[in-house]
Amino acid sequence: KTSKLWGCGGRFSRGMNVDLTQLNNSLHIDKRLAQQDISGSLAYSKILCQTGILEQAEFEMIQSAFQIISREWDGGMIELRDDDEDVHSVNERRLTEIIGEIGKKIHTGRSRNDQVALDMKMWMKKAILDILDIFRNFLGVLVMKADENIDILMPGYTHLQRAQPIRFSHWLLSYGFFLQNDCDRLKQLFERVDVLPLGSGAISGNPFNINRTELASLLDFKNVTMNSMNAVSDRDYICEFNFISTMISLHLSRLAEDLIIYSTKEFNFIKLSGDFCTGSSLMPQKFNPDSLELIRGSCGGIFGQLTNMIVTLKALPSTYNKDLQNDKQSMFYVYDSITLSLKVMCGVIESMDILEINCRNALSFDMLATDIAYYLVRKGMSFREAHHCSSKAIDCAERNRLGINELPMSDYKAISEKFNDDIFDIFSFEKSVEQYQAIGGTSRNSVLSQIACLKKYIDNL
Numbered sequence: 020k021t022s023k024l025w026g027c028g029g030r031f032s033r034g035m036n037v038d039l040t041q042l043n044n045s046l047h048i049d050k051r052l053a054q055q056d057i058s059g060s061l062a063y064s065k066i067l068c069q070t071g072i073l074e075q076a077e078f079e080m081i082q083s084a085f086q087i088i089s090r091e092w093d094g095g096m097i098e099l100r101d102d103d104e105d106v107h108s109v110n111e112r113r114l115t116e117i118i119g120e121i122g123k124k125i126h127t128g129r130s131r132n133d134q135v136a137l138d139m140k141m142w143m144k145k146a147i148l149d150i151l152d153i154f155r156n157f158l159g160v161l162v163m164k165a166d167e168n169i170d171i172l173m174p175g176y177t178h179l180q181r182a183q184p185i186r187f188s189h190w191l192l193s194y195g196f197f198l199q200n201d202c203d204r205l206k207q208l209f210e211r212v213d214v215l216p217l218g219s220g221a222i223s224g225n226p227f228n229i230n231r232t233e234l235a236s237l238l239d240f241k242n243v244t245m246n247s248m249n250a251v252s253d254r255d256y257i258c259e260f261n262f263i264s265t266m267i268s269l270h271l272s273r274l275a276e277d278l279i280i281y282s283t284k285e286f287n288f289i290k291l292s293g294d295f296c297t298g299s300s301l302m303p304q305k306f307n308p309d310s311l312e313l314i315r316g317s318c319g320g321i322f323g324q325l326t327n328m329i330v331t332l333k334a335l336p337s338t339y340n341k342d343l344q345n346d347k348q349s350m351f352y353v354y355d356s357i358t359l360s361l362k363v364m365c366g367v368i369e370s371m372d373i374l375e376i377n378c379r380n381a382l383s384f385d386m387l388a389t390d391i392a393y394y395l396v397r398k399g400m401s402f403r404e405a406h407h408c409s410s411k412a413i414d415c416a417e418r419n420r421l422g423i424n425e426l427p428m429s430d431y432k433a434i435s436e437k438f439n440d441d442i443f444d445i446f447s448f449e450k451s452v453e454q455y456q457a458i459g460g461t462s463r464n465s466v467l468s469q470i471a472c473l474k475k476y477i478d479n480l
């Protein structure tokens with residue numbers, strides 16, 4: 020006897036081809052939706068009871084059977100069979116095994132298209148909240164690290180060449196603000212996912228005049244879908260989820276890349292903790308940043324899943340087609356990968372040491388060339404002209420093998436009469452960073468307000 024929900028007619032008497040069975044069965048993947056599927060069925064049975072399709076006693080039997088099935092899944096006791104197609108089939112099979120004929124009423128007016136759309140959205144809502152929880156923790160750690168190390172200065176880089184002195188915290192927080200946008204994207208996505216599809220049938224809707232608004236509130240959805248054909252075929256939110264995760268993993272990858280560079284002996288700005296590194300089976304001195312490389316490397320899979328979903332949907336004919344079955348693998352893969360990367364990155368940041376002296380020693384006075392130009396601007400010169408003069412001073416110092424701070428006053432004067440002895444006051448990295456007082460800059464106050472801003476964001480997350 021088959022446990023297929025559709026296989027009783029004569030046309031299927033030979034049974035499904037074995038290879039197709041393997042291609043078709045999705046239970047090994049969609050069993051992660053078991054509890055969502057049960058909650059959906061529980062709510063649906065309540066609504067069926069309201070319409071008179073189920074009697075109160077039948078409804079109560081269904082409720083208690085599903086409680087048993089839920090515990091079976093939780094305890095890993097559920098018996099799965101080779102010919103169970105998917106999680107929906109298992110749950111309905113178990114229901115009828117437990118309460119017999121009455122169980123066969125649960126699917127009245129409902130389709131698996133309906134069910135899978137609901138289960139996916141329920142799972143996705145929880146996934147988004149889980150990821151936001153991880154973010155709350157991670158951003159908290161990042162902000163704390165920035166706060167604790169507010170006075171550490173280091174070179175800021177453009178083109179990976181030393182550019183201007185910055186606060187270490189300013190660099191770290193730059194990623195905090197990328198990730199803040201990612202959180203916003205997730206929150207916006209949540210609103211779009213929070214629309215109940217159940218009650219759409221296979222394609223055309225529900226013929227038993229069920230109260231979908233009440234169904235939505237039973238299942239904790241804010242709204243209901245307005246078009247059943249749209250509802251059973253909508254997987255846009257998975258594309259969006261994969262895109263947002265793509266952006267998150269891209270940001271983590273850039274952060275990982277910076278950290279890998281900063282942890283090399285050549286830079287030596289940070290020391291990663293041993294519990295986030297590995298050694299070499301051959302070279303005893305090695306201390307490899309595998310955690311960060313794995314985070315950087317996991318982007319490929321996530322980007323691939325974005326492509327997977329958009330290509331699956333492209334030119335898919337209207338409503339449900341079995342191609343859509345692959346959506347779950349994509350969603351689970353991306354969720355597993357992104358949550359793990361976020362947690363590992365959080366640990367890396369929390370446990371790393373910032374080597375203040377090395378950061379400091381990497382600063383050189385030529386990085387204050389722009390400050391020389393600003394000095395002249397403050398004396399009334401146009402910036403273009405001032406840039407010119409500063410670059411002449413840099414050239415002159417280089418020719419004489421001197422630091423820009425060691426160039427004699429006579430040389431400065433030869434470049435511009437506007438130079439005075441106070442030019443030597445600018446050769447302080449502290450002073451340099453402190454001039455960037457405008458919102459968003461690297462001065463102490465500005466970085467503190469960045470911290471305050473992110474802290475407030477985290478509190479409301």
Ligand code: ARG
Pocket residue numbers: 045049105131132135339341343344345
């Ligand atoms: N396992 C299927 C999926 O995940 C459920 C929907 C099946 N619908 C159907 N018409 N065969 O997409």
